[in-house]
Amino acid sequence: MKPPPLRLLRPASPTEACALLAEAGDAGRALAGGQSLVPLLNLRLAAPEVLVDLNPLTELATLACGTGALRVGAMVRQRTLERDPLVRRRLPALPAALAHVGHLATRNRGTIGGSLAHADPAAELPLVAVALGATVELLGPKGPREVPAAELATGFLSTCLEPGELLVACTFPLLGPTEGAGFAEAAPRAGDFALAAACCRLGLDPEGRVAAATVAVGALGPTVQVVPEAAQVLLGSPPGPARFAEAGALVGASDRLDPPASLHASPPYRRHLARLVVEEALAEAARAAQAARNGSPSREDRREEEHGA
């Protein structure tokens, strides 16, 4: 299990990386953390002649929190983001999801951009990015462009990236004062790819009724699926278990899903798990939204205070 012959190029800038990728064409791949790509190389399931190593590009490893958004450079390591105090406070669904991504050692090396660009539908980050309405920044031979995270993946392990194009950052809008998000997943063991995962966002009106909702699920089709019908049933009522169950049932039965058959879960079981994770993610989102609305500190804040961070 050794990788095939390849050339590893180490660009000095994102622009140079794009040029090298463009030059290599189909024979080239960008190498971020390598936690998905290198296993494929070792198994010889992928054989690019050229790898453009993004690890030297420290300018892609920056994390910036503005007033309304969190901009995460593509080369920010998953564990860096997971442990960032600001992120834990302002966007707790993100570290909650990241805690499910592989293990300590793979999160140390794995990157945000790498996970998004790999576009595995069972991965946690693409799901969170879609559910939270994130935007990805792409840089290519024709210059930069922005794409909603929901439009990044075009199919199983495939994206809208053009030849020579590089994902350089992902910007997550921060939640509003009456918003909350929740993440839940079912996996065979700790750290495994999800069999079903959900990330939900809820916004409450002044009376505490659901005014805005997003329900998105992963591992249930070739890409992350947003299920607007499920969000729709939540609107106008206070969040509660009955509504969550209704939304979960709608997701489980949705035509939008195309759950894969795999060794560890059949499509019907995945649909069943979809209901459960949607209910759980909605419950967490509602808790977070209500806490935000009441001005009480979120669970993460409390945890940080307890830890004295």
Add this chain to the structure above:
Amino acid sequence: MTTLPPVSVPEERLDEGPPGRWLGRPTPRLDDEPLLRGSAWFVDDLAPWPGLAEVAIVRAPLAHARLLGVETAAARQMPGVLGVLTGSDLERFLRPLPSVLSEAIPYRPIALDRVRYVGEPVAVVVATDRYRAEDAAEAVELDLDPLPAVPSAHAALDPTLPPLHEGLPNNVASDRTLRYGDPDAAFAQAELVVRARFQQPRSICTPLECFGVLCRTDPVSGDVEAWSNFQGPFSLQVVAAQALGIPPAKLHLRTPEHSGGSFGTKAAVYPLVVLLAACSRALGGRPLKYLEDRREHLMAATAAGERLSEVQAAFSAEGRLLALRLDLVDDVGAYVRAPEPATLYRMHPCLTGAYQVAHLEARCRVVLTNRCPTGLNRGYGGPQLYLALERTMAIAARRLGLDPAELARRNLVPPAAMPYTTASGGRYDSGDYPAVLALALERFDWAGKRARARAARAEGRLVGVGLACVVEPSVSNMGYVDLASPPEVRARRPAKSGNVEGVSLAMLPDGTVQLRTTTTPQGQAHATVLALVVAEALGVDPRQVQVRAGADTAVGPWSISSGNYSSRFAAVAAGAAWQAASALADQLRRLAAQDLGCHPEQVLLADGHARLVDDPERDVPLRRLAGRAHWDPASLPPGVRPGLSLTHHLAIPDLPAPDAQDRANGSATYGFLCDLCEVEVDRGTGRLEILDYLSVHDAGRILHPVLAEGQVHGGLAQGIGMACFEQLAFDPDGQPLSTTFLDYLCPTAPEVPEARTVFVESPSPLTPLGAKGLGEGTTMSAPAALANAVADALEVEEVPFPLTPEALWRVVHGAEG
């Protein structure tokens, strides 16, 4: 290394015998430091010869096909390639590996004209390094004509599918029905007959280190030198030599100091030794190195075969188990690789489990499938038997309206019956099974937990408790595999029996002790235990005892039964070391008696000195005695051999070859354990949570409590893995689906619960130290105990296996309509 006092005696021991100075105490392992610092030598660390070339194996991509051609021209042209060898290039150096079952199933380590499982070797690429070898392996092209595959044990029983081997009429390689007592009469009298079917998939113990072989041949003499992380039994060294057409003495096989786990699997390395030896020979004696990678390991190394079982159990109205009828089908894969079909017969002497049952009928079928050959995996037939037997007992208890513990109690072999001969010839040597059960029930609070589980179920939770009573055989009788052949066939062959281990022991002139044996440990700390055994007998510090337990067939001492399998170490190897050290102690006492002017029986060996029993102030250091034995042999008294060294072999008694009635005492000694567990199934996800697990284990005298507990917990983790996570899956064409660690799920730290263990010690009357094996008991018991708990939780008789979340969810979902 500074030796801190041990943290604790982490397990509890009852009926503890008089403590030894060293034995039975939690002395820290003596061999940890090289492992902790990373300096230990494993097979991939070796480079015994210059010019070592590396090997990649081209493997069959289809489960069943005619191999019409292997195109190697392109591969030969690749950079760094030193040779590409196919079956036809190697045929002249290879004979089929001998099998106990049938000459009509020729097995070679490389395919000639037909491939019979995915991963079967079809060509060997030799290159300057593994990267280049893999590059060239990709360039080898195979011309394959697909044949219908036999992908499962069920398919192997289908007479319409073509036989895998031309000489066979179908894919049933052996079909024997063995009867003991009068099962028909017993069934006719029964008040209750329970009939249940079970299916267990393939699995594999996956040591963290895969297989490895380094090999060279001498182009002139044909001698083969090999290093491998092989684990024995060394009968397979003889098999390998036969396949190479050389006498065993010309196959010099050595094992590295350390092996990264085996759990039985590395018995299956030997065909790779044969393959590499043939390749080296074909390449003029070039030294070769092959390291299996993880995908190859999961695809084609070995496996615990699929088992189909049907049990019929006849009970009286009072719940006495009167008779058993078993129909067992064991999938051995595409070939019968020695020591198979031993999985099917290893438990034969214990088919009636821990129960007193006089009447037994067992139909035993060995079937061929288009999957890799099976072999030793921890438990070896035990998890298969006990899932079926202990589930059947639990079903019977339910139907009889009895607590399963009460049903077990009514049927356990009573202590008064010890030593107890089972219907099929096993001789259980010691133990008080009902007492162990009673202790386990009390410690677990079985009655309370059972009542609380019932109450929890009334509230809608899926909580249950399960029990498994398991007899754990250890130290295999080398003759039991012959049960696969009928008595009239056996009568024509030389008999096989017993189990032998040898040790060589010497005291050097400075008083250091050297011990050599061939138990090929793979993490069990044999060196520590043997040092403690010798220290106990000689009254020296264990750090003064140097132990080499790896194999070197040129040096020995070894016998065909040497090796690390059937949990044989504590009984036979430690026993042989004890006897050898006692003999050496006798020599030292004679020497000391001369110095101290007394009778040898008045000499006590302790703390590195020989002392007068009645006057301990009068002593002589052992090193002075040792120095004399080496430097001044002229002074030695009668009966003391110069050099203070001896080689000793131990054969545990009472292990004859199977008799004409097919009775066989398949193992030297038999432990007993009773496992109890409490589980909850999540109604939503089907996920199983183990709330509590207790194992009460009687493995005779415990030589080292911490190491013993390590074996019990490690065995349990593998039993849990087999019960809940691990499964080698195949598609209908025989393609393996679990070929990476992303698909083959081993339990990780969060999935293995803390379990409680209690040791009870009923010394074996047959082994020198009273010890029995204990490495496999919990692997045998856990699947049964967990399945019983799940059945209780779900209040069903049929439970799926393995107990995966989806499978359990389907049961819950079905039950709830």
Add this chain to the structure above:
Amino acid sequence: MTRSIELRVNGTTHRVEVEDRRLLSDCLRHDLGLRGTRVGCEHGVCGACTVRLDGQAVRSCLLFAVQVEGQEIQTVEGLADPEGPLHPLQEAFHRHGALQCGYCTPGFLLTAAQLLDELRAEPNPEPPSEEEIRVLLAGNLCRCTGYGPIVRAVLEQATCAAGADPTEPSGEDRR
């Protein structure tokens, strides 16, 4: 095609010629002779080959040697001075019986070492729970021990690193 690179491992700089595709695990083991890094799956799941890269535990089978020039690599050989006493984690593994075959041990040690260093770096660290330790170690497979003694050894050392007194280091009361 090979290139000459400089690798800094356990405080020593090594110059080595490697192909671009050479895995760091192979380079450490076979080019630099640091055999303590074990290889168990070569697809990033088993954790046996874990080393630390600038303090972070990483899979050396998922890195190319040419990628880590200029970074500080720590392998198991670098945990303790070869001539000196064992690292406290190694000592704890020894005392708790946390290894059998020892093949997975270096990976566990280096994963746990990162955790200990992170705890020491925190101003007010809280000792992790057993459950948290189990999750942190879930990326390392062990087939021998059933994990219990490993978890206890790491828990004891993590408790020390967090500045607390490991009041239950013995495991006697662990149940």
